[in-house]
Amino acid sequence: MAWIYLIIAGLLEIVWAIGLKYSHGFTELTPTIITIVTIVISFYFFSNALKKIAVGTAYAVFTGIGAAGTAILGMTVLDEGANIGKILFLGLMIFGIVGLKLISAEETEREES
Secondary structure, three states: OHHHHHHHHHHHHHHHHHHHHHHOOOOOHHHHHHHHHHHHHHHHHHHHHOOOOOHHHHHHHHHHHHHHHHHHHHHHOOOOOOOHHHHHHHHHHHHHHHHHHHHHHHHHHHHHO
């Protein structure tokens, strides 16, 4: 369940990161409210994930999901431009996130046995 909480937290980070852009420095009311609410909910899920997942792993995955997701939405939806370099390094980031999850699962299995 902790990994599900962490994924939800990371996905909400994408929402609030994009919300920051549209809040225009917290001067636009609706995007500001959406941003603040999603920050609070995101950190709620993140803090619950930390009950079972090591903080270093959890934080790397949390920020990785947020960064990769925000960059992908920026390229695909916000017309921020894409190139082979961005795509390559986003792929490496996603590969690293999956790797951390797999290593964490192995550590958990060893601790339980």
